[in-house]
Amino acid sequence: MMRAGPSQEEIRKHNLGTLLRHVHLGGPTSRAELTSLMGLNRSTIMALTADLTAAGLVREELPKDTGRAGRPSLVVRPETARVYVLAFEVGVDRLAAARIGLGGVILDRREAARAREPFDMAQVVGTLAGFARQMRRKTREDTICVGAAAAVSGVVRASDGVVRIGPNIGAFEVPLGEELTKRLALGLPVAMGNEANLGALAEHTRGIGAGCRDLIYLHGDVGIGGGIIVNGQLLGGYGGYGGEVGHMMVNPDGRPCACGSRGCLEAEVGEPALMEHAGRYGEMIGRDAVRAVVDAADRGDVMAQEALAHVGNWLGLGVASLVNIFNPEMVVFGGILREIYLGSAAQVRSRIATGTLRATREQVRLRTSALGDDATLMGAAELAFAQVLADPLEALSRVAP
Amino acid sequence: MSQGPILELRGINKSFGPVQVLHDVAFSAYPGEVTALVGDNGAGKSTLVKCIGGIHPIDSGEYFFDGERVHVSGPRDAAALGVEIVYQDLALCDNLDIVQNMFLGRERRSGLVLDEDTMEEMAAKTLAGLSVRTVKSLRQHVSSLSGGQRQTVAIAKAVLWNSKVVILDEPTAALGVAQTAQVLELVRRLADRGLAVVLISHNMNDVFAVSDRIAALYLGRMAAEVKASEVTHAQIVELITSGRSGELGLKNGNGAAS
Numbered sequence: 108m109m110r111a112g113p114s115q116e117e118i119r120k121h122n123l124g125t126l127l128r129h130v131h132l133g134g135p136t137s138r139a140e141l142t143s144l145m146g147l148n149r150s151t152i153m154a155l156t157a158d159l160t161a162a163g164l165v166r167e168e169l170p171k172d173t174g175r176a177g178r179p180s181l182v183v184r185p186e187t188a189r190v191y192v193l194a195f196e197v198g199v200d201r202l203a204a205a206r207i208g209l210g211g212v213i214l215d216r217r218e219a220a221r222a223r224e225p226f227d228m229a230q231v232v233g234t235l236a237g238f239a240r241q242m243r244r245k246t247r248e249d250t251i252c253v254g255a256a257a258a259v260s261g262v263v264r265a266s267d268g269v270v271r272i273g274p275n276i277g278a279f280e281v282p283l284g285e286e287l288t289k290r291l292a293l294g295l296p297v298a299m300g301n302e303a304n305l306g307a308l309a310e311h312t313r314g315i316g317a318g319c320r321d322l323i324y325l326h327g328d329v330g331i332g333g334g335i336i337v338n339g340q341l342l343g344g345y346g347g348y349g350g351e352v353g354h355m356m357v358n359p360d361g362r363p364c365a366c367g368s369r370g371c372l373e374a375e376v377g378e379p380a381l382m383e384h385a386g387r388y389g390e391m392i393g394r395d396a397v398r399a400v401v402d403a404a405d406r407g408d409v410m411a412q413e414a415l416a417h418v419g420n421w422l423g424l425g426v427a428s429l430v431n432i433f434n435p436e437m438v439v440f441g442g443i444l445r446e447i448y449l450g451s452a453a454q455v456r457s458r459i460a461t462g463t464l465r466a467t468r469e470q471v472r473l474r475t476s477a478l479g480d481d482a483t484l485m486g487a488a489e490l491a492f493a494q495v496l497a498d499p500l501e502a503l504s505r506v507a508p
Numbered sequence: 509m510s511q512g513p514i515l516e517l518r519g520i521n522k523s524f525g526p527v528q529v530l531h532d533v534a535f536s537a538y539p540g541e542v543t544a545l546v547g548d549n550g551a552g553k554s555t556l557v558k559c560i561g562g563i564h565p566i567d568s569g570e571y572f573f574d575g576e577r578v579h580v581s582g583p584r585d586a587a588a589l590g591v592e593i594v595y596q597d598l599a600l601c602d603n604l605d606i607v608q609n610m611f612l613g614r615e616r617r618s619g620l621v622l623d624e625d626t627m628e629e630m631a632a633k634t635l636a637g638l639s640v641r642t643v644k645s646l647r648q649h650v651s652s653l654s655g656g657q658r659q660t661v662a663i664a665k666a667v668l669w670n671s672k673v674v675i676l677d678e679p680t681a682a683l684g685v686a687q688t689a690q691v692l693e694l695v696r697r698l699a700d701r702g703l704a705v706v707l708i709s710h711n712m713n714d715v716f717a718v719s720d721r722i723a724a725l726y727l728g729r730m731a732a733e734v735k736a737s738e739v740t741h742a743q744i745v746e747l748i749t750s751g752r753s754g755e756l757g758l759k760n761g762n763g764a765a766s
């Protein structure tokens with residue numbers, strides 16, 4: 108039997124979402140540009156814009172300064188101040204929350220240090236819900252929250268938000284998504300994702316990798332997470348747990364890993380390894396600790412230099428395998444890996460040069476994160492915006508005040 | 509990436525009195541790429557850059573820009589081509605503010621006189637376009653800036669004037685780690701926007717972090733110009749210290765041209 112084509116309603120829904128996505132990612136865009144970007148005629152663009160304007164998702168304005176004669180095309184801009192999502196992060200050393208407006212603008216943010224202790228659900232949920240309450244209290248009457256999502260340092264089941272294992276936050280089989288959803292009581296589920304997967308999403312949509320089809324994002328916290336974008340899509344795997352490159356074995360007889368295995372990439376390259384090689388284990392933790400080693404190396408501390416070279420060697424080995432397997436266009440180093448890459452790039456690239464096929468490596472660009480400390484929160488925001496971008500009017504009708 | 513070089517030098521010779529500093533040097537820079545220029549102290553890196561910038565006249569050799577043979581006989585000629593050089597000893601005026609520095613010596617050729625507001629807006633846009641967020645006020649004197657911020661202003665000036673080639677002579681030498689990271693990312697961003705960038709640095713991590721190509725000078729001779737993805741740290745160190753590494757480099761150890 109022949110399948111019926113998409114209905115008018117489905118086409119409209121798709122076009123509304125596409126238009127909204129354009130202004131969400133590209134910022135203010137003229138009607139004329141939208142017409143050519145979407146390959147639709149002017150009157151269709153006008154009708155779509157009118158629908159989104161009526162829903163309060165976009166606004167049309169005369170451009171500030173065209174510098175050209177003739178009637179200027181109206182500019183469609185996202186209602187950044189009005190339409191927002193809540194983005195959360197459960198990292199090893201921090202709990203963070205942000206209110207992020209349509210268009211990807213951080214409107215407000217809160218952050219608290221997290222102690223490196225076993226996962227404490229009440230404390231995590233309490234802190235994040237408190238941040239959400241504070242931020243929401245400060246918003247104007249007519250603002251609207253269209254989604255919420257959290258980036259977690261751990262392996263997360265997308266369907267129900269259970270953190271299956273987060274070795275570095277001491278979490279095992281914890282129903283974080285459900286608890287957060289309950290406590291926030293937004294009338295919306297809180298979507299959950301792995302922090303590196305969401306970092307990859309953020310760098311891919313509005314960071315250093317915008318426009319890249321195939322990208323690998325490596326996120327260093329204490330351990331190392333990975334997000335792999337293949338042909339524009341995040342690689343999920345069967346259960347959504349794909350991309351755990353931190354537990355790719357690079358050294359079979361290597362250091363024990365928090366996951367129970369040995370010689371994983373994160374065991375050889377993560378913060379504890381670096382600190383131990385530098386003879387500074389226990390002195391400091393977190394980003395400051397890594398920065399201190401890179402700084403010492405720069406000032407001529409030989410032990411710090413050797414520690415970085417050592418770690419860079421394993422990092423290069425891991426990246427080389429990823430380059431051979433995925434042939435990415437770009438590899439992005441985020442979190443503490445930004446500092447580690449910049450401080451050991453000679454080792455990293457030497458390993459890639461000798462450990463990959465020329466065909467797989469010749470186009471790969473190695474870059475540091477453009478979004479920096481915000482990458483994971485921005486990624487959570489993208490996840491939270493997913494519904495409204497997929498079906499703007501329907502998503503809005505569900506959350507309308 | 510596979511375009512030809514925007515800047516290409518061939519057979520450059522340069523002497524200071526009886527001392528020949530550059531011998532038959534070839535060098536190219538490509539749009540969208542960072543080319544690292546490396547070599548020991550005294551290898552001739554700064555001299556080569558000053559020849560490119562028209563500060564030193566070359567004794568002989570050919571200078572091509574965008575495929576055309578050109579004659580650069582002074583800094584103005586280089587600037588007119590779109591070659592901007594950020595020298596080791598930075599050419600910023602301490603007693604002027606950021607905006608004034610960015611427009612210094614660059615009265616618009618169009619004859620348009622720019623008012624202060626327009627200049628400030630253009631400077632702000634340029635810095636924002638480079639994701640520079642570290643400078644608080646554009647009206648602060650350059651003397652109050654840190655080393656990294658000064659580099660940033662000098663680089664932004666190059667972007668503002670639509671340079672096609674930006675050459676940085678040891679931009680991170682005097683900087684701490686955090687500022688070095690920012691300058692390196694700025695260097696990379698510049699190239700990603702399509703400019704040809706030449707980076708002189710002694711720090712091999714800096715070189716490998718951002719370069720697409722590496723050109724190694726040895727005793728005034730170009731030992732090798734290689735793709736950064738095809739070489740190791742050890743090979744570059746060998747090229748720098750002995751002019752050759754395996755198949756790469758000068759064919760005879762004393763540095764004579766092959």
Ligand SMILES: Nc1ncnc2c1ncn2[C@@H]1O[C@H](COP(=O)(O)OP(=O)(O)O)[C@@H](O)[C@H]1O
Pocket residue numbers: 524529547548549550551552553554555556
């Ligand atoms: N203006 C000059 N007059 C005479 N000799 C010079 C001059 N500039 C550089 N040199 C000499 O040229 C050689 C190369 O110097 P330079 O280009 O500064 O090297 P690098 O930048 O690679 O350290 C050195 O031997 C230096 O002493």
Ligand SMILES: [Mg+2]
Pocket residue numbers: 553554555596677
């Ligand atoms: Mg020099």
Ligand SMILES: [Zn+2]
Pocket residue numbers: 353354364365366367368369371373374
């Ligand atoms: Zn592991």
